[in-house]
Amino acid sequence: MKAEIIAVGTELLLGQIVNTNAQFLSKELAAIGIDVYFQTVVGDNALRMKQSIETAQSRADIIIFSGGIGPTQDDITKDVVAELLGRELHIEQRSLDKIEQMFTSRGTLMTENNKRQATLIEGATPLTNETGLALGNAIFQDDHYYIILPGPPKELKPMFSNHAVPWLQQHALTGEMPIYSKMLKFAGIGESMLEDKLKDLISAQTDPTIAPYAGEGEVTVRISTKAGSESEAMVKLNELEVQIQQRLPEHLYASHDIPIEHVIVEMMADRELTLGAAESCTGGLLMELLTSIPGSGTMLRGGIVCYTNEMKEKLLNVPHAYLEGEDAPGAVSPEVAKVLAEQVRMITDADYGLAVTGVAGPGYSERKKVGLVYIGIAERGGETEIHELNLSGNRETIRIRSAKTLLYRLWRKLVENEKLD
Numbered sequence: 536m537k538a539e540i541i542a543v544g545t546e547l548l549l550g551q552i553v554n555t556n557a558q559f560l561s562k563e564l565a566a567i568g569i570d571v572y573f574q575t576v577v578g579d580n581a582l583r584m585k586q587s588i589e590t591a592q593s594r595a596d597i598i599i600f601s602g603g604i605g606p607t608q609d610d611i612t613k614d615v616v617a618e619l620l621g622r623e624l625h626i627e628q629r630s631l632d633k634i635e636q637m638f639t640s641r642g643t644l645m646t647e648n649n650k651r652q653a654t655l656i657e658g659a660t661p662l663t664n665e666t667g668l669a670l671g672n673a674i675f676q677d678d679h680y681y682i683i684l685p686g687p688p689k690e691l692k693p694m695f696s697n698h699a700v701p702w703l704q705q706h707a708l709t710g711e712m713p714i715y716s717k718m719l720k721f722a723g724i725g726e727s728m729l730e731d732k733l734k735d736l737i738s739a740q741t742d743p744t745i746a747p748y749a750g751e752g753e754v755t756v757r758i759s760t761k762a763g764s765e766s767e768a769m770v771k772l773n774e775l776e777v778q779i780q781q782r783l784p785e786h787l788y789a790s791h792d793i794p795i796e797h798v799i800v801e802m803m804a805d806r807e808l809t810l811g812a813a814e815s816c817t818g819g820l821l822m823e824l825l826t827s828i829p830g831s832g833t834m835l836r837g838g839i840v841c842y843t844n845e846m847k848e849k850l851l852n853v854p855h856a857y858l859e860g861e862d863a864p865g866a867v868s869p870e871v872a873k874v875l876a877e878q879v880r881m882i883t884d885a886d887y888g889l890a891v892t893g894v895a896g897p898g899y900s901e902r903k904k905v906g907l908v909y910i911g912i913a914e915r916g917g918e919t920e921i922h923e924l925n926l927s928g929n930r931e932t933i934r935i936r937s938a939k940t941l942l943y944r945l946w947r948k949l950v951e952n953e954k955l956d
Contacts, residue, residue: 536569536707539595541587543603543612544686545578556601556684556691565746567700568714568761569597569707579609588619592679597707599699602686604669606648612683613672617656620676627655630670637668656683662698666690673702680707715768716759717776718792721783722943726754732782736775743775751932752939753795788946795942796824802949803834803886810945811883812838813851813875815866815892816908821938836883847871851878865901867893869909869921876911876919887948888913891941893924895933906933910941912948920944 540560546552554576561571573594577587584603591598603612617624630653638645652669655661662671662682667690672683682699684691704713721729726749730737733756737745743760758775762768780787788798803810812821822838825831839850844866847853853874857864864870872890880888893908894900906926913919924940926933 536597536711537595538564538569538571538597538599539573539575539591540571540599540601541584541591542574542576542601542686543579543584544576545580545609547576547602548578555688556686559688559692560599560601560695563695563700564599565757566714566716566759567704567708568711569703579603579611581611581615584611584615585619588616596678597680597682597703599682599684601684601691604652604671604683604685606646606651606669608648610651613654613656616672616674616681616683620656620674620681622657622659622674622676624654624656626650626653627661627670628653630655630661630664630668634668660702662694662702664690665693665697671698673699673706675706712761712763714759714761715765715772716757717772717790719756719758719776719779719787720789720791720793720795721754721756721786722752722788722795722939722946724754724783724786725749729754729756729783729786733779736778743771745775751935752943755792785947788943794824795939795946797828799942799946799949800825800828800831800834802946802953804830806949806953807833808887808949809834809836809883809885810887810889811836811879811885812889813879814838814840814890815842815847815875816895817891817934817938818842820934821889821891821941824938824942836885839879839882841875847875851875851882853878865903867901867903867907867909869911869923872909872911872921873913873919876913876921880913880915886915887945889941889945891937893926893933893937895930895937897930908933908937910937910944912941912945914948920948 540557542554542557547554557574564571575587577584600612603610634649634653656672656674659672659674662673669685671694674681684694726747730747743758746757748755758772760768760771788795814821819840825835841847841851844858848855853871857870858866872892875890876888890911894903894905896905908924911921926936
């Protein structure tokens with residue numbers, strides 16, 4: 536089965552909104568064995584939308600629309616699809632009741648145009664909107680499957696996952712075995728290097744399949760297979776995972792789609808270990824990543840953003856001679872990273888102290904190049920580790936890669952210490 540995604544909205548063409556729906560839909564469709572070969576963006580224009588649909592009909596079995604089903608006159612997706620299929624539009628009563636109830640509960644008057652959100656193409660299956668008002672549609676005609684979804688991601692995602700996917704499985708995928716996948720997560724290695732380590736497996740892949748996806752500071756590998764049952768699929772997937780793990784044991788940190796900070800929070804919380812952090816160039820990003828994970832309050836004692844030399848000296852006792860002077864190593868140096876890690880560990884009375892100091896750019900600092908970063912890990916009763924990083928990318932990329940690399944090094948240390956226990 537081949538699918539095409541048609542994102543509707545002039546605001547997308549103007550760059551006012553980023554089309555994250557296409558990314559979500561492509562990923563979810565791949566997970567159920569549907570290939571997306573084309574993604575189209577079209578404005579709120581009936582003629583151009585009709586042309587886009589006709590083009591999609593010539594090259595896809597499934598056409599999925601996002602957007603253009605709200606209450607205003609430029610929300611015309613259902614109108615155009617209905618006209619093209621030669622079907623009428625009518626009001627779906629349960630959806631209309633929901634809309635009217637919402638306005639009544641708010642004590643506001645419902646304008647007539649809001650009824651447009653309750654329209655259903657003749658013969659279509661209604662797709663419930665659990666977080667909004669616009670009703671989705673699913674319809675089959677002339678060997679094509681049409682799925683019409685709202686534009687806001689918070690409405691589109693649950694509608695697609697909870698209602699559109701079951702509809703597709705019931706109507707479009709009846710003759711195919713389901714696809715099962717595992718998401719393997721890697722850190723401390725780039726996509727190109729990881730692919731090189733697995734190139735023979737990737738070249739020879741038939742079933743299961745291997746697909747790497749790059750991210751900032753992390754890489755995901757999806758392994759997938761078709762099987763008659765989950766237990767049958769897991770036998771094949773687990774066998775391939777073992778082969779991959781044997782090649783990259785120092786980088787594979789999880790067998791499901793979670794960030795490395797999630798693993799660290801769980802590991803430290805389970806072992807009742809604590810952490811403190813001192814951040815310069817990342818400006819609190821490391822702490823933000825950790826505190827985004829539920830349960831981080833049990834292992835994270837606190838942190839200090841010591842952006843200036845003055846704060847490094849006053850709050851973390853970095854010797855002035857390290858920071859200023861002709862022979863000073865400077866704030867971006869292994870010496871300062873070591874002091875920051877050890878001092879923040881002692882100040883927070885934590886088991887581990889993390890530190891990061893570097894040049895995020897765009898300009899040089901202390902005559903040191905952009906992307907030069909030092910990270911440190913101090914451990915209660917152990918030796919302090921210092922690592923030099925030479926990162927590429929813009930300011931934000933360098934910041935996130937610095938934080939992720941530091942978390943990766945901490946994960947490695949936690950794993951090593953677990954083996955010694």
